Amino acid sequence: MVGREIAAADHPSKEIREVLKRLVSKGWVLRSEGHWGTLYCPCEDHCTVIRVGGTPKNPSQDARRIQRKAKWCPLPPDDPRAALRGGGVVN
Ligand SMILES: [Zn+2]
Secondary structure (H helix, E strand, O other): OOOOEOOHHHOOOHHHHHHHHHHHHOOOEEEOOOOOEEEEOOOOOOOOEEEEOOOOOOHHHHHHHHHHHHOOOOOOOOOOHHHHOOOOOOO
């Protein structure tokens, strides 16, 4: 986590913006890294990290890819254990 925090609303694709907004509202953090940004899951050890490109060839497909990957994070963001978990990486 080195990049500055960026807003979901900054993404040029509406479909991806919607997905990013939903994830950010659930506690995911979006940072300016890589080609456009990187999403970090709400867990303390960031078990799930998703690269977000700024100019996907197929925005619908990319929006689905991001949603699919977001499900890898094992704890629902409103689960208090999500904030307590640390140490071991769960994949
Ligand atoms: Zn996680």
